[in-house]
Amino acid sequence: MTRRNPRKVLFVEVGLLAVSGALAAALAARLLERGVGTAVVAAVVCCTLTVGLSLAAQFDQGMRTTLYTCPVSGCAVSVRVRGASPEALCRLRALATDHSRHGAT
Ligand SMILES: [Zn+2]
Structure with a gap:
């Protein structure tokens, strides 16, 4: 049985x-340089952060x-x-992992 280090998991999540x-x-910054509207920039930032949060949550669930x-x-x-x-x-x-305990005879 492998025990995962909670600090390592947290470190990876914070990194993500x-x-x-x-x-x-x-x-x-790139979008604002090119004159893209503030609403579009806000939407892109929110989507990017949401993806990051989702990845971190998936990683956390997978590691636990x-x-x-x-x-x-x-x-x-x-x-x-x-x-x-x-x-x-x-x-x-x-x-x-013991097939005799759950499998057919
Ligand atoms: Zn089995």
């Missing part, structure tokens, strides 16, 4: 937000979710776990 903020600022799949070929059993205790993680991992 910083990159989207820098991109939004650069786009705004653990997926266990059955190793038996053809078995479609998988368990996606989030926010569980270490004991629950071990129990669910054993249930998902």
Whole structure:
């Protein structure tokens, strides 16, 4: 079982937000240089920041979710776990990865 470092996850999320903020600022500057209207610039900045927030949220959810799949070929059993205790993680991992516990005889 791998435990993810919450600080590393937060660091990457902040990095994604910083990159989207820098991109939004650069786009705004370029558009304003070319005389694009303020409403359009505001829309582009909002969209860019929204994409950055969405990416950070997706990353956060992905990093805080653990997926266990059955190793038996053809078995479609998988368990996606989030926010569980270490004991629950071990129990669910054993249930998902031991085909005899969930598969046919
Ligand atoms: Zn299985």
